[in-house]
Amino acid sequence: xxxxxxxxxxxxxxxxxxxxxTFRTLVTLSKTLPRLSxxxxxxxxxxxxxxxxxxxxxxxxxxxxxxxxxxxxxxxMRGVLAAILSLVNGKSTTEIQAMDLSSLMSSxxxxxxxxxxxxxxVLAILDKISCR
Amino acid sequence: xxxxxxxxxxxxxxxxxxYEHELTYLDNAATTQKPSRVLERxxxxxxxxxxxxxxxxxxxxxxxxxQFEQARQTVERFIHAPENGQVIWxxxxxxxxxxxxxxxxxxxxxxxxxxxxxxxxxxxxVPWQQLSFRTGARLRIIPxxxxxxxxxxxxxxxxxxxxIVACTQVSNAIGVQxxxxxxIQHAKNVGAMTLIDGAQAIAHYPxxxxxxxxxxxxxxxxxxxxxxxxxxxxxxxxxxxxxxPCQTGGEMVLHVTYQATEFNILPYRLEAGTPxxxxxLGLAAACDFLQQHDQEAVLKWEQSLAEKAYSxxxxxxxxxxxxxxxxxxxxxxxxxNTHIMDLNGYLDSKGIAVRGGSHCAHPLMAxxxxxxxxxxxxxxxxxxxxxxxxxxxLLEAIELLQxx
Numbered sequence: 355x356x357x358x359x360x361x362x363x364x365x366x367x368x369x370x371x372x373x374x375x376t377f378r379t380l381v382t383l384s385k386t387l388p389r390l391s392x393x394x395x396x397x398x399x400x401x402x403x404x405x406x407x408x409x410x411x412x413x414x415x416x417x418x419x420x421x422x423x424x425x426x427x428x429x430x431m432r433g434v435l436a437a438i439l440s441l442v443n444g445k446s447t448t449e450i451q452a453m454d455l456s457s458l459m460s461s462x463x464x465x466x467x468x469x470x471x472x473x474x475x476v477l478a479i480l481d482k483i484s485c486r
Numbered sequence: 487x488x489x490x491x492x493x494x495x496x497x498x499x500x501x502x503x504x505y506e507h508e509l510t511y512l513d514n515a516a517t518t519q520k521p522s523r524v525l526e527r528x529x530x531x532x533x534x535x536x537x538x539x540x541x542x543x544x545x546x547x548x549x550x551x552x553q554f555e556q557a558r559q560t561v562e563r564f565i566h567a568p569e570n571g572q573v574i575w576x577x578x579x580x581x582x583x584x585x586x587x588x589x590x591x592x593x594x595x596x597x598x599x600x601x602x603x604x605x606x607x608x609x610x611x612v613p614w615q616q617l618s619f620r621t622g623a624r625l626r627i628i629p630x631x632x633x634x635x636x637x638x639x640x641x642x643x644x645x646x647x648x649x650i651v652a653c654t655q656v657s658n659a660i661g662v663q664x665x666x667x668x669x670i671q672h673a674k675n676v677g678a679m680t681l682i683d684g685a686q687a688i689a690h691y692p693x694x695x696x697x698x699x700x701x702x703x704x705x706x707x708x709x710x711x712x713x714x715x716x717x718x719x720x721x722x723x724x725x726x727x728x729x730x731p732c733q734t735g736g737e738m739v740l741h742v743t744y745q746a747t748e749f750n751i752l753p754y755r756l757e758a759g760t761p762x763x764x765x766x767l768g769l770a771a772a773c774d775f776l777q778q779h780d781q782e783a784v785l786k787w788e789q790s791l792a793e794k795a796y797s798x799x800x801x802x803x804x805x806x807x808x809x810x811x812x813x814x815x816x817x818x819x820x821x822x823n824t825h826i827m828d829l830n831g832y833l834d835s836k837g838i839a840v841r842g843g844s845h846c847a848h849p850l851m852a853x854x855x856x857x858x859x860x861x862x863x864x865x866x867x868x869x870x871x872x873x874x875x876x877x878x879x880l881l882e883a884i885e886l887l888q889x890x
Contacts, residue, residue: 373505373835381828381886405843406827428825429887467831 357386360440367437367463376467380433387436390425401482404475406431410482418446422483430467434476437462442483450485488783494867496521496775507837510872515658515686515816515863516841517708520772524712527771528764538760540737554763557770558753564773565703566694567720574726574756575766578717579685580609582704583652585719585756586681587613589729590650596622598649601678603664604629604853605657608846610683614652623649628669632808632854634662641672648678655687659845659859661792661814663687670700679725685709689776689865690785690815701725707765711865712772716765719756726752733758784866788815791864791873798877804884808854816863818845824887826858832883838876 358366363383370376390409401408406428413421422442424435441458442450459468459480468476494500497519502509511519531553537546539554561573576582594600600614604627618625624647629637634657644651651673655666666682673680681702684693689710695703702725707716721729731738731749735758741748749755792809795817799805804822821829830842843858844851851858862876 374832377832377835378886385890406825428827430825430828430831 357388357436357443358383358440360443363437363440364461364463368461370463373466376463376465377430380430380437380467382433383436384429384432387424387432387439390423394423395425401475401478403478404431408435408475408479410435410479412483412485418448419444420447420450420485424479434464434467435479437464438476438479438483447485450483453484455480455484488780488787490787490867490869493779494869496523497867498522498525500867504837504839505835510836510838510875512862512864512868512872512876513839513841514689514865514868515661515709515861517714518689518711518865519867520711520713520768521775523775524768524771528713528768531764531767536763539763540754550763554761554766557766560770560773561718562720564693564777565688565718565720566696568696569723571753572720572723572726574719574721574753575761576704576717576719577715577762578706578708579683579704580613580717582702582717582719583610583681583683584613585732586650586702586704586721586729587617588732589756590679591617591621592730593728594621594623594649597647598623599645599647600625601628601643601648601651601653601673603627603653603669605632605634605660605662605664605850606652606654606847607658607683607685608848609685610652610654610681611849614650627849628653630664632660632662633810634664636665636668644672644676644678646676648673648676650679650681652681652683654683654685655691657847657850658686659808659847659850659861660818660854661686661809661816661863663813666698666700670698674699690788692781695720707769707772710769710772711775712769713765716762716769718769723752726756729756731756731758735759737761779866785815788864788866788868789813791815791868791870792817792862794870794873795862795877798874799880802881802884804888806856808859815865816861818859818861820856820859821884824884826860828887829860829880829883832886833876833879836879838879840876 366379370379395409399409399411401410406426408426411423422439426432499519535549535553537550539551558573600618600623602614615625626643628640628643653669656663670680680700682700684703684705688705701722703720705718708714738750738755738758739747740750792814796811805819807819809816809818826842833840841861
C-alpha cells in the first residue's frame with residue numbers, strides 16, 4: 355500500500371471523534387507502513403521506553419533527503435509511526451530541522467494515544483527524526 | 487445474598503463514564519477503587535483530628551494518636567495477629583519486604599540460602615537477590631508449575647542452610663494460589679524464617695497469620711480498597727525483634743546523644759519518621775468495609791466472574807489462558823500473533839480497564855514463553871455483565887486486529 359500523505363493522514367485522524375475511531379484509523383494506517391526485515395530490526399535501531407518494540411532507521415544515502423523507516427510489533431504503534439513519519443517523509447534535513455515537531459504532532463489529533471505511557475517512546479522517536 | 491450492584495453504590499468513581507462508554511474497571515489486581523467510607527475517613531481525619539502522633543500533649547495530638555493506634559489494632563484483628571504491636575506500618579508491600587531483607591542482613595552468612603518461588607512479583611524477588619549479592623548467600627528458586635503445583639524434588643531445596651523462605655500466596659500475574667501452608671511447614675522443619683507476600687490475597691481471602699504461623703506477612707492497603715502509600719509488615723514479635731532498622735531518625739528512638747542512640751520498642755522501632763496517619767486510618771476503614779460483607783460470598787462471586795470470562799474465551803483458537811479456570815479471581819491470557827498492547831488499546835477505547843504487560847514478573851513470563859499477558863482482575867463491585875462485556879469485547883478486538 356502506498357504511503358498516504360500528511361494531509362490525508364491529518365484529515366483521517368481529525369475526523370475521529372472517539373477513542374475507538376482513532377483506534378480503528380491507526381489500525382488502518384498501520385497497514386501502510388512497510389515492514390522492516392529481520393536484519394533491520396537490530397538492537398541498535400530499537401527505541402527505548404516504548405511498551406511495544408519499536409525500530410527506527412534513518413538512511414541519509416549521501417543526499418540531503420533522509421529516508422525514514424520504522425516498524426513495531428504492535429499494530430497501534432505502527433499506525434502512530436506511519437503518522438509520525440508522514441511529517442518528515444520527503445523533506446530535506448534543513449526543512450526538518452526548521453520544523454516544530456511537537457506542535458505538528460498535535461495536529462495529528464492522536465490525543466490520549468500519546469499522553470499515556472507511550473509518551474516516553476514517542477518523545478525518543480521525535481528526538482531521533484528531528485535530525486539535530 | 488451477595489449483591490454487587492448495591493456494593494457498587496459505595497464507589498463514587500465507578501459512577502462516571504470512560505470516553506463515551508460506561509467505565510468497566512477490571513484492573514483490580516493493580517489497585518482497587520476506594521469505597522466512600524475510606525474516603526470519608528481520610529477527609530474526616532484532616533477535618534477533625536490532624537496532628538502529629540506520639541508527641542505533643544494536646545487535644546488534637548491525643549485524638550490523632552488514639553485513632554492511629556486504634557487503626558493498628560483494627561488491622562491486627564483483621565489478620566488475626568496473636569499480639570498487639572505486631573503490625574508495622576510501611577509504604578506498601580515492597581517497603582515491607584525490603585524492611586525484612588535489609589533487617590535480617592546481619593543474620594545472613596555467605597553459605598546460607600534464601601528461597602523464593604518461581605512465581606514471584608519483582609517485589610518479592612529483587613530484594614532477596616540483592617540481599618544475596620550483599621551477603622554472598624545463595625538465592626534459590628523453588629520451581630512451581632504455572633498451575634501452582636510443586637515440581638519434583640522440591641523438598642531438596644529446604645536444608646539447614648535455608649535461612650529464609652519468601653513466597654507469594656497468590657500470583658499477581660496468573661492468579662494461581664500457592665501451597666503456602668506446606669511451604670511454611672517445610673521451612674519450619676529446617677528452622678528457616680518465612681515471609682508470605684499477601685498483596686494479591688488480602689482483598690479476597692480471609693487471612694489468619696496465627697493459623698499460618700509464618701514469621702512475616704506483608705500486604706498493601708491500596709489493593710484491598712484502602713489508600714495508596716500505606717501497607718503492613720506483620721511479624722511475630724521475636725522475628726520483628728531480630729530486624730535491624732533500615733531507616734533511622736525520629737519516632738524510632740528513646741534517647742539520643744552524639745555518641746549513641748537507644749532505639750524505641752516495637753512497633754515504633756521500625757517506623758522512623760512521621761507515619762502515614764491518614765493512610766493507616768483509611769486502611770483500617772477498608773478492613774471494616776471488607777468485614778462488613780460476607781467475605782466468602784464475595785470471593786465466590788469474584789471467582790464466578792473470572793470463570794465466566796474463562797468459559798467465553800477458552801475455546802477460541804489463538805487464545806492461551808494462563809490463569810486457572812476455577813478458584814481464581816482474575817483471568818490472564820495471551821493471543822497468538824496479536825500484541826497485548828493492541829488488545830489493551832481496543833479494550834480501553836471501549837472504556838474497559840485491564841492490564842497488559844509483564845506484571846513485574848519477567849522470570850515468570852520467560853517460564854510461560856510470552857513477553858506479557860493481558861489480565862482482567864475482578865473485585866467485589868464487578869458485575870456478571872462486566873465479565874461478559876470484557877470477554878466479548880476481547881473477541882471483537884481479536885477479529886479486528888487479525889484481519890488484514
